Amino acid sequence: MHKRAESRPGLARPQSFSNSESLRAAQMYYLQDLTMDAIARELHTSRSTVSRLLASARQSGLVQIQIRSPQERTPELERQIRARYRVDAHVVPVPDTLNEGEVLERVAMQAARTIGPLVDSNAVIGVAWGSTLSAVSRHLVPKPTHDCTIVQLNGAGNTRTSGIAYASEILRRFGQAYGARVVQFPVPAFFDRASTKQAMWAERSVRRILELQEKMTMAIFSVGSIDSDVPSHVYSGGYLDDSELDSLAQGNVVGDVATVFFRADGKDRGIPLNERTSGPPLALLSSIRRRVCVVSGPSKINGLLGALAAGLATELILDEATARRLVEADAGRKPPAGPL
Structure with missing residues (x-):
């Protein structure tokens, strides 16, 4: 417990x-429904x-507040998505x-608060780079962990830039939030030749x-989409x-995840760029x-x-509009077969 400095007359501490x-x-x-006056006495x-203690609990992530209005459609959307795709869905109203930029900030803020409780000690967490993850990283709530590692999922270099500054800032924020070791992946996002990648992978x-x-126990990523209103960073x-x-x-x-491309059926075979990407195989993910x-954004629905x-x-x-599009677009389709 932190020691408190003694108060001195006329000085605010x-x-x-x-x-x-x-x-x-x-x-x-x-949990016990006590008033702040009762807590102060105890x-x-x-x-x-007491008010400052409660504010500190919220800011540090010890307390997370969820509001469920009976008039909102988000709980029903979450139920439908969970039943359809066997995923734990969190719909942001x-x-x-x-606009899409404002929606991204709302989604990123809630995503950061949702991810925190999922992060455990002794975890190896893969993090992709991109516009969405950059926004999420700015809203992360500090949570001390023990022996946790953040590893970059895919390289970020291209012919214009090394990409190190962009990707490393995202990783740094994740590492700082969770007191984790950060491991960067200083390779190009795409190699010019598949043979170069094979040689590099042998080093x-x-x-x-x-x-x-x-050894990853957790991966955090977004979906890149070719026809998104707000173009994904890779495009x-x-x-x-x-x-x-x-x-x-x-x-x-x-679309793609961590610069690994796929078709509408989720298959990634026979796509030439995947032979040159530095991203992890979809089978590993x-x-x-x-x-x-x-x-964030319904224009990413196909991806x-x-x-x-x-x-x-x-x-x-995901945001509410994208959740609605997902439920509507998938009506009548067969459920996904599962991982590749």
């Missing part, structure tokens, strides 16, 4: 609280201190008047990271030239025990349908 202090106050307030402190320094990815950041984009269109590719997919067909998610966090 800042207060910091330990998790145990905040947790005790939160349990009495939220803890021999002031009502204002947002008004239709918001011991790269094998170390690939072997760590094989707008100089990673693909016109001929490669044409090749994806001709191959009926609907689908074998991870916990797979958190964050999606999301493909990812769900591939069985890539166990937890799905």
Whole structure:
């Protein structure tokens, strides 16, 4: 427990609280239904201190508040998505008047608070880079863990930039939030030749990271979509030239996860770019025990349908409009067969 500095006349002193202090106050307030006055008497402190203890509990992630209105459609949408895709769905209610950038911020904020309780000590967590994960990383709630590792899922370099600064900032935020070790993957997002990738994958320094990815207990990613209103970073950041984009269109590719492309049925075989990508095989992703997919914007619906067909998610966090599109678009289709 933190020691409190003695108060001195005329001087205001800042207060910091330990998790145990905040947790005790939160349990009495939220679980035992005690008033703040009653808690103050029991803890021999002031009502204002109790208020600050409760605020500290919320800010540190010890307390998460969920509001369920009987008028909202989100619980029913979540039920339908869970039943259909066997995923734990979290639908973020947002008004239709918001633009996609504003919706992304709302989704990212709730995703960050949903991910926190899922993170355990001794975990190996794969994190992809991109616009959605960058937004999520800005809202993460600190949660101390022991012996936790954050590993980059795919390389970020291209012909314009190394991508290190962009990807490393996302990883740094995740590592800082959970007190975790960060392992970067300093390779190109796409190799020029498949033979170069094969040679690189044989190097011991790269094998170390690939072997760590094989030990992942959790993966956090979004879905890239070619026809999204807000283009995914891989399609707008100089990673693909016109001929490669044409090749994806001709191959009926609907999206990607961590720069691994797939079609509407979730299959990734026979897509030439996948032979040169640094992203993990979909078979590896689908074998991870916990797979958190964050999606914002109904224009990503085709990519999301493909990812769900591939069985890539166990937890799905998405906005209400996208959830409605998902339920409507999938009406009458057969349930996904499961992982590749």
